[in-house]
Structure formats: structure tokens, C-alpha cells
Amino acid sequence: MIRLTIANGIAEVVLDAPYRLNAVDEQALADLSAAYEDAAAGVREGTVRALVLRGEGRAFCAGRNLASIEPGEDDAYGFLDATLTPLLRTMADFPAPTFAAAQGACLGVGLGLLIATDVVYVAEDAKIGSPFASLGLVLDSGGHWLFTERLGPHRALDLMYTGDLMSGAEAVDGGLFSRAVPANGLLEFTRAKAAHAAGGPVPALVASKQLVGRIRDQRLGLWQAISGENEAQGALSASDDYREGLEAFREKRAPRFGP
DSSP states (O other): OEEEEEETTEEEEEEOOGGGTTOBOHHHHHHHHHHHHHHHHHHHHTSOSEEEEEESTTOSBOOBOGGGOOTTTOOHHIIIIIIIHHHHHHHHTOSSOEEEEEOSEEETHHHHHHHTSSEEEEETTOEEEOGGGGGTOOOOTTHHHHHHHHHOHHHHHHHHHHOOEEEHHHHHHTTSSSEEEOGGGHHHHHHHHHHHHHTSOHHHHHHHHHHHHHHHHHOOOHHHHHHHHHHHHHHHTTSHHHHHHHHHHHHTSOOOOOO
């Protein structure tokens, strides 16, 4: 159910089980992890400079495939801690810019896949929230952090208590994701943005990705963040991309970045 294609510097990872709204099980997560590892190898080889994650059909990912679970026999902790969380870390640490195109249901694990992606474009009518109280479950995959961090504790608990779903447009207005796009143009828009990043100075973009991650996870203050910027700029100043960017500026032409 996981497909990986690489073309024109972009790895495209597809959740391809539309008949079950791309709900995932342990095998799907293992396959997804393998796809990201293969794409990361492409970064090291110079054939991949950006990644797009998407779901086939009318949903991005409706979460875990609950239909395959036997009540009373499920090792929920093992599934989340031993299988899902390492995958989310692998996704977040991908060594190039990552983009997601998310339509329809983006719930549970599906929400977590988006949280672990650098830039998330959602369909205006996507469905995002926490409908799990009706199942006797809690929101997982980082959803508590996302909702509390961006929406505040009152709105976060409102969503968890009621099971109400936000549209993609509402989620973007609340600061959850990057941009809301009409559903019929979502994939084309996402691919175009990924192509733009792939044509850019990827090491500089990754330096920004890493610094933003430190600001988020380590709660860096202003002067710590500035120090991180200074260090990144100093390291990049000896790179071919830095030299090309300055030469292109002086020659009044578009820069040609690349391996």
C-alpha cells in the first residue's frame, strides 16, 4: 500500500489503500519507513532534493486500521512506541525538505504523519480533529502537542471532548498547517512547491529545518536562535551554493543550485 517514485529530484511517497481511506497497520508503517529510508539514500546519492507525501483517493489517512484489531489483544503501546514513533522521527529527520498534500480525513496516525512533515498543504474541506473518545481512546501521534501548542488548552480539549472536526481551512486559520488549497488543485500546488525547493540551496534549507526544530523542541530564546543562525551561516559560507548565489546576484541572473 506504500509506493515510492523518484523523478526530477523529487521523491513521492504515496499511501495507496483508498478502499480503507489509507488507514495503516504495522506492515504499512514498516513499508513507509522503508520508503523514507530509500528516499534518504537518494538524497545522499544526489538524486533526491525534496519529498512529497500524499494519500491516494478521497482521504489522506484515516489513522490506524482499527478493523484489523482484536479487542483485548491489542498492544497499543507497542504499536505506538515501538513502531509509529520511530517512523515519525525518521520522517521528521529526513535530510531534505518534505511536503505533504492532505485531503479528506487526516486523523490519528494520519495527523501524526502530517506533524512529522516540514510543510503541510491541506484541502480546504479536509477533516482534522480527534473523534477517538467515542472509541474509548485518546488522540495520539503528537495530536495533543499540536492542538495544545497551536490552539491552546481550551480549544484542544473542546476538540477532544466533542469529537468535532475542523475543516482544512479552519485548521490553517488556527495555525496548525501551512496553507489551505482547493481540493482539485492540491496535488499540483504541492508538487510545484516541492519542485521549487528541490531547485533551491537544499543544504541551506535543511539548516533552517534543523534550527526551527531546535527552537520548537528546545525552546530556544532569541539570542540562542541568533547564535544558531550565525553558526549555520558560517558553515554554509564555504559551500558551492553560497558561492553560486553570490555570483548569480552579481551577474544579475537566476542561481543554479545543485549537487
